[in-house]
Amino acid sequence: MLNSTGDVTSFQILRFIRKVQHLCTLYCLESVRNPKIIVAFLLAFLLNSTAWSQGTGFLDHLRIGFGIGVNASQIAVLQTYNVFEDLTGTTYTNEYTGMLKNIGNQYFVHAEWFNDYFIVTLKPGTYTYRFKKVNDVVFANETTTQETPYLLRYIAVPLEVRYRFDLLRFRPYAGATVSYSHMLTSLDASNQTFIRPKVTAGAVAGTYIDLRYVILDLNVAYLAGIHNITSKSNRFATGNGSTFAQDDILLNDLQINLSLLFSLQKQKHYSNVECFY
């Protein structure tokens, strides 16, 4: 419940929000282009959420923290495009390194809302993927393997919906995830051969470990790319044309994440074992 001071503050906030939202409505089409308007939107969202959550007890069901993790990229080829043509009729193939060689990492802010059955999780952060493309250039007396490494760094916003199981000592969960990512610009010319957005979807499973003051969230997720990430108009603009052209590919990845969470509600239980007097 808000006190009288809180009511005045909320009223002022709401008036400000209405003004911002009015402007946003007027310029909504421009918002995609103009970063200042996007910031205004985000500000409105934060103020809106704060005021709303104070009024509804939303914060009692909110946990926030941060996390890190590793990922292993898996490339699925939709269509192969070769730079090399053999004048004797041999077909050249493109291959990609396996998951165990494609280790990347991620750093993210972790926020989740929960009730008795479900947990909704947002993990916005930086997600970096690595993989290599391997081409063999065949000659009569030597075969040269050329490797082209890629490092794709995205700002991503994964959204997870988890169903929680209450096993007393463990608090495992399983669910689904969908993630929207936007690639950060790079000086590497070969990165220009990819489009900026990436959308993935998949499954997630893990468990919470309650450490009294903090909660650890250990989870595993597999995300499958749901569209081609190669820029069709730039597939040959690799910057070093003697090696390859960009295939049409899906970027799938297996993630292992560890998050450190802080509950915003008043701490009632310090562990899975509760004592009653």
Added chain:
Amino acid sequence: MIRELGHIPLFILLVFGSSACEIDQKEILPEDGFLKIYNHPEEQLAYYPESVVELPGGGYVFLSAVKDENDEVEYPYTNLVRTSASGEVSWSLDNDWRAPASKLMLINGTVGFVAMNQQFDAYLILVNPATGDVTEQHNLEMTMPLYAHMDSQGRLVVLGYDFVTRSSWISQYNGSYQVQRSNKLPVNTDLEYLVQRHLNKTGQDYPFFIGEYRNAPASGYSVNCFYNYTLRTVFLDQASLSATGDIYSFQTEEGISSVIQKSASLFGVTSYYEGNNYIMPAAEIDVNSSSNIKDLPADPLYELTYRAEVIAGNLVLDTASYCLFVSQTNDNSLVIYQYEDGTDVLINTLYREFDQVVVVNDVIQTADKGIAILGGIYILGKYQRPFLVKMTQDPFLPEEE
């Protein structure tokens, strides 16, 4: 309160809508733009690409001279490759015609090129583009062919070298490939050794070429050849093949690398001398007089390779026409200088980076108004092989204000 949140989904929808447009990409067909490197597994072969043509039904044929270290004949043999519209090999055939000379020509449904036999006699060879089979061959009554050109009236014009009279030899042929006119330009010194080394790819590669001009004031050919001790661009009257004027340089070490007529007496010219390359996008040239190359005001192109081969050509788009000069830089890039016709202003410089040395050999405008560039590249830094780059017209379109 829920109403206050109403615009948040709208914002999210806008972001996703924008991304969806990028994700749902316009389909780019492989033939719209590609890069292909044509490899042969035999290490002892070195390919020297010469010329490319686009076939009327789609696809390309390109010509290369091939040096085989183990060959008993020192002059390179001929290799023809037919590709699909997306650059994939349909067939690749070698034949024993030696030192093929640019350029490939489309003649009555066949693909023609000029090369020589082992006795230096020049021949026109016609090939069926569907199979690669030789359908006709015509003795051109000339020796040491250096360049072949099909003029705007469909007549074959060939530049050769006569080692007996020590002359550059230009012949114009009729529709039956009989000599219609011929002219020998005396070199006045014996340059047979240099010509031989040019033909067998062991010496300097000279920029021999035949171009064409109209109304400047008459119509004629601009022929880059040896003449009167030097490498010159000689202007020949089209009706008589007699020399009307020329641009000369210092002996054979300097010269013009490309010429293209822009309008009347205005020509686009590139040259190399004193170790540098130069460009004159709009040089006033009197085709009826003799002038020194150094008298033409020129801008240096320091980025180009030593004595760079430069291919000049026209690019005609729906909205405007341009003059392109295509060459290669010291940092292994193809470079295209795009000049606007009329204003002669450089409006665009396009680079295409490679990780090995590249050389440009031919450029054509394709039916879809893009361009195709034929060149050579050193695969792994060792093996000379041809490559073909197809570009759409998009990079050449002027940016919208």
